[in-house]
Amino acid sequence: MRRGSSCGETLKPVTFPTPVQEQIILVENRMRAQGADCHPDLRAALDHLLAAGGKRIRPTLGLLVGNLLGGNSDTLVTLGAAVELLHTATLVHDDLIDGALLRRGAETINARWSSAATVLTGDFLFARAAKLAAETDNLQLMRYFADTLAVIVNGELTQLFSARGVIHRDNYYQRIYAKTASLFEMSTRAAAMISAGDNQSAIETMRKFGYEIGMAFQIVDDLLDFTGDQSTVGKPLGSDLLQGLVTLPAIYYAEANPDHPDVRSLAAGGWGDHERMERLVQSIRNSDSIHRAMREAEGHIQSAVDCLVTFDNTEERSALEELARYVVDRRV
Amino acid sequence: MRRGSSCGETLKPVTFPTPVQEQIILVENRMRAQGADCHPDLRAALDHLLAAGGKRIRPTLGLLVGNLLGGNSDTLVTLGAAVELLHTATLVHDDLIDGALLRRGAETINARWSSAATVLTGDFLFARAAKLAAETDNLQLMRYFADTLAVIVNGELTQLFSARGVIHRDNYYQRIYAKTASLFEMSTRAAAMISAGDNQSAIETMRKFGYEIGMAFQIVDDLLDFTGDQSTVGKPLGSDLLQGLVTLPAIYYAEANPDHPDVRSLAAGGWGDHERMERLVQSIRNSDSIHRAMREAEGHIQSAVDCLVTFDNTEERSALEELARYVVDRRV
Numbered sequence: 001m002r003r004g005s006s007c008g009e010t011l012k013p014v015t016f017p018t019p020v021q022e023q024i025i026l027v028e029n030r031m032r033a034q035g036a037d038c039h040p041d042l043r044a045a046l047d048h049l050l051a052a053g054g055k056r057i058r059p060t061l062g063l064l065v066g067n068l069l070g071g072n073s074d075t076l077v078t079l080g081a082a083v084e085l086l087h088t089a090t091l092v093h094d095d096l097i098d099g100a101l102l103r104r105g106a107e108t109i110n111a112r113w114s115s116a117a118t119v120l121t122g123d124f125l126f127a128r129a130a131k132l133a134a135e136t137d138n139l140q141l142m143r144y145f146a147d148t149l150a151v152i153v154n155g156e157l158t159q160l161f162s163a164r165g166v167i168h169r170d171n172y173y174q175r176i177y178a179k180t181a182s183l184f185e186m187s188t189r190a191a192a193m194i195s196a197g198d199n200q201s202a203i204e205t206m207r208k209f210g211y212e213i214g215m216a217f218q219i220v221d222d223l224l225d226f227t228g229d230q231s232t233v234g235k236p237l238g239s240d241l242l243q244g245l246v247t248l249p250a251i252y253y254a255e256a257n258p259d260h261p262d263v264r265s266l267a268a269g270g271w272g273d274h275e276r277m278e279r280l281v282q283s284i285r286n287s288d289s290i291h292r293a294m295r296e297a298e299g300h301i302q303s304a305v306d307c308l309v310t311f312d313n314t315e316e317r318s319a320l321e322e323l324a325r326y327v328v329d330r331r332v
Numbered sequence: 333m334r335r336g337s338s339c340g341e342t343l344k345p346v347t348f349p350t351p352v353q354e355q356i357i358l359v360e361n362r363m364r365a366q367g368a369d370c371h372p373d374l375r376a377a378l379d380h381l382l383a384a385g386g387k388r389i390r391p392t393l394g395l396l397v398g399n400l401l402g403g404n405s406d407t408l409v410t411l412g413a414a415v416e417l418l419h420t421a422t423l424v425h426d427d428l429i430d431g432a433l434l435r436r437g438a439e440t441i442n443a444r445w446s447s448a449a450t451v452l453t454g455d456f457l458f459a460r461a462a463k464l465a466a467e468t469d470n471l472q473l474m475r476y477f478a479d480t481l482a483v484i485v486n487g488e489l490t491q492l493f494s495a496r497g498v499i500h501r502d503n504y505y506q507r508i509y510a511k512t513a514s515l516f517e518m519s520t521r522a523a524a525m526i527s528a529g530d531n532q533s534a535i536e537t538m539r540k541f542g543y544e545i546g547m548a549f550q551i552v553d554d555l556l557d558f559t560g561d562q563s564t565v566g567k568p569l570g571s572d573l574l575q576g577l578v579t580l581p582a583i584y585y586a587e588a589n590p591d592h593p594d595v596r597s598l599a600a601g602g603w604g605d606h607e608r609m610e611r612l613v614q615s616i617r618n619s620d621s622i623h624r625a626m627r628e629a630e631g632h633i634q635s636a637v638d639c640l641v642t643f644d645n646t647e648e649r650s651a652l653e654e655l656a657r658y659v660v661d662r663r664v
Contacts, residue, residue: 039490093455097448116429116492119451123425124485126455130462131478134471142474146463153456158371160448 019319020063023077027059030081031088034128045109045121049088052106058083058183060323061213062191065206068316071195075136079194082132082145083187089125090152092118097160141190148186151178164244165271167254167263172247176218177211184214205307209320212304217327219297222247226285228331238281244271248296250280252289297328351651352395355409359391362413363420366460377441377453381420384438390415390515392655393545394523397538400648403527407468411526414464414477415519421457422484424450429492473522480518483510496576497603499586499595504579508550509543516546537639541652544636549659551629554579558617560663570613576603580628582612584621629660 018024032050035043059080066076094100095108096118102108110118126149133145155178163175188210189203196202225240226249240247246254246266254263262280271277284290304324311317350356364382367375391412398408426432427440428450434440442450458481465477487510495507520542521535528534557572558581572579578586578598586595594612603609616622636656643649 038486039493041493042486042489090455093451097451114492115447117489119425119429119454120485120489120492122451123422123454123458124482124489126458127478127481127485131475131482134474134478137471139466139469139471139474142466142471143463146459146466149459150456150463153452153459154370154374157374157449157452157456160446160452161371161373 018060019315020060020067023063023067023073023080024056024059026077027056027063027080027084030077030132031085034081034085034125034132038124041117042121042124045113045117046125048106048112049092049109052104054084054088054104056084057217057323057327058087058187061184061210061320062187064316064320064323065188065209066191066195068311068314068320069192069195069199069202069206071191075194076191078132078135079141079190080187082129082136083183083190085125085129085132086145086149087183089122089129090149090156092122092125094156096122097156136190136194138194141193144186144190144193148182151182155179155182159245165246165266165269167246167251167267169248169251172251173215176215176222180218180221181211181214184217185210188213205310209304209307212300212307213324213327216297216300216304216324219248219293219300220328220330223249223290223293223297224331226281227290238278238284241266241271241281241284242274242277246271248293249284249289252292253280253284253287256287256289257283294328301325301328350392351647352392352399355395355399355405355412356388356391358409359388359395359412359416362409362464363417366413366417366457366464370456373449374453374456377445377449378457380438380444381424381441384436386416386420386436388416389549389655389659390419390519393516393542393652394519396648396652396655397520397541398523398527400643400646400652401524401527401531401534401538403523407526408523410464410467411473411522412519414461414468415515415522417457417461417464418477418481419515421454421461422481422488424454424457426488428454429488468522468526470526473525476518476522476525480514483514487511487514491577497578497598497601499578499583499599501580501583504583505547508547508554512550512553513543513546516549517542520545537642541636541639544632544639545656545659548629548632548636548656551580551625551632552660552662555581555622555625555629556663558613559622570610570616573598573603573613573616574606574609578603580625581616581621584624585612585616585619588619588621589615626660633657633660 028050032046035046038046062080062083063076066079067073091103092109095103096110096115099110100108101111109121113121130145133142136142155175158178159175163171185207189207192203192206196206222240225235225247226238236242241250250266254266257263260283262276262283265273265276266280301324305321308317308320360382364378367378370378394412394415395408398411423435424441427435428442428447431442432440433443441453445453462477465474468474487507490510491507495503517539521539524535524538528538554572557567557579558570568574573582582598586598589595592615594608594615597605597608598612633656637653640649640652
């Protein structure tokens with residue numbers, strides 16, 4: 001179920017605004033330049049990854065926040081490239097772990113290459129991301145960057161070892177924080193650290209802004225797993241639940257229907273029962289759990305937008321507000 | 333063929349000296365502390381890796397160099413932990429790539445766990461290594477650290493894609509620089525950067541010292557693949573050549589016997605012919621190529637020791653000289 005149909009709004013294609021479009025091109029160039037002097041096959045892999053694109057939402061956030069606070073453009077571009085390469089590195093390893101063959105409609109590195117080459121390509125991207133982070137000339141940021149990588153990886157390991165079949169809201173929030181919100185939060189907080197000098201209040205506000213956007217982003221991602229257009233999302237409906245990953249719509253449904261046999265089965269570790277889980281996916285789709293999860297994402301977006309009220313109503317602030325709305329309006 | 337038998341010296345167990353033994357314990361503690369607040373299974377993996385030990389030769393080098401130059405002990409311990417964790421991270425991914433089941437007599441992470449968990453454990457170690465590097469509060473060092481990781485990974489990818497069956501000395505030197513000498517060089521140069529202030533000459537001398545030791549270390553490793561005690565080395569004799577990796581003894585042999593049918597076969601890409609390669613391994617063992625390769629390693633060690641003559645003859649300098657000799661005297 002998409003937001004448009006659930007909330008009675010008109011569906012329209014939404015893209016987020018780009019008063020930072022030129023800086024994003026510089027970010028792309030900085031990322032691409034990391035392949036110079038490398039083995040040609042590694043360079044080809046990097047080109048393939050960058051050509052596949054992506055929304056570049058993390059660097060866009062960082063650039064808007066940094067510009068709003070009057071930060072140095074070159075440093076913000078460097079930070080944006082560092083954050084996006086870190087994100088790309090985690091995706092390369094994720095796709096290997098999941099055995100995913102497609103991402104953003106393009107073949108994954110592991111689909112084109114061996115596992116060995118995929119592991120090393122991800123490692124190379126980590127190295128280049130760390131190098132770019134160091135080039136911001138900010139030690140505090142550098143530590144923060146490394147800490148964020150540790151949070152993401154620890155989250156993935158936790159998911160791998162002990163998150164299957166767990167119907168628990170706190171577990172879910174911790175998981176999506178580690179998986180997604182931590183890097184959104186880093187994008188905005190780090191941009192503010194670079195740009196706001198000693199203004200700790202601005203840095204904290206921008207941290208919270210990124211956190212709220214990131215939480216909403218992942219909740220919407222998890223919603224789209226139930227409601228999205230399969231051909232657009234590129235995965236079967238309910239693929240999370242079929243792998244035992246219980247996301248917010250399923251948690252709402254389980255809380256409302258604790259005695260339903262399918263819910264009891266899930267809670268008892270029965271997520272491997274494919275037929276039952278497919279039926280549960282349909283039950284969730286037809287319930288108001290989808291709507292409630294979307295309300296929760298919208299709550300995060302409202303909190304994010306509220307963070308911005310203390311700043312002047314500049315072009316950057318408007319763009320950040322639009323970007324926030326895009327996060328809940330998008331269909332992919 | 334071991335050095336002892338080839339050079340007529342008495343074989344004796346050699347360990348390298350440790351006037352930095354107490355600091356090495358602090359390095360171990362710093363490494364172990366990185367598992368706090370992690371998923372218990374990740375902590376268990378870290379404990380397993382650290383319990384398996386290793387010679388800690390890289391942090392030992394850094395501590396001796398740093399102490400010799402009057403560096404801050406705590407910063408040197410942090411650097412040592414960063415370097416050793418980076419090294420450990422690359423080993424974890426290497427063992428996964430090679431499908432190795434044992435390292436230092438202990439099960440590898442990939443033997444105990446899934447590939448997915450192994451990828452993520454390596455990633456986590458990268459994150460913690462980067463964090464420790466940032467804690468040295470030296471931006472130049474931080475960039476250098478990231479660059480070294482890129483050199484190592486690029487080297488591994490080059491080996492994966494285009495090094496099999498290549499009988500070429502420059503290719504070999506580039507390969508062992510990327511694989512081993514780059515991190516030895518970083519251990520000593522970074523320790524000097526922390527400890528020698530603006531004394532660029534001391535920093536450059538210590539860089540060269542680490543480089544020479546690292547080159548010798550890998551040449552000896554490659555020698556031991558032909559001559560080592562199989563039960564100690566833990567791999568079949570000539571395992572490099574059987575995988576198409578042509579190391580220095582094989583290069584010397586090929587240069588001296590370019591028209592030998594087995595050499596011609598190797599040069600023509602025939603390293604997959606197991607029987608032929610096993611015969612070639614025996615031919616190399618029985619030739620003076622082993623001796624010549626050892627002479628070359630000893631040349632690097634002499635260059636390393638020569639680097640130290642400008643420094644006062646302190647306990648640290650003696651220990652560095654002993655460590656240099658250990659590199660060519662060791663049997664594992």
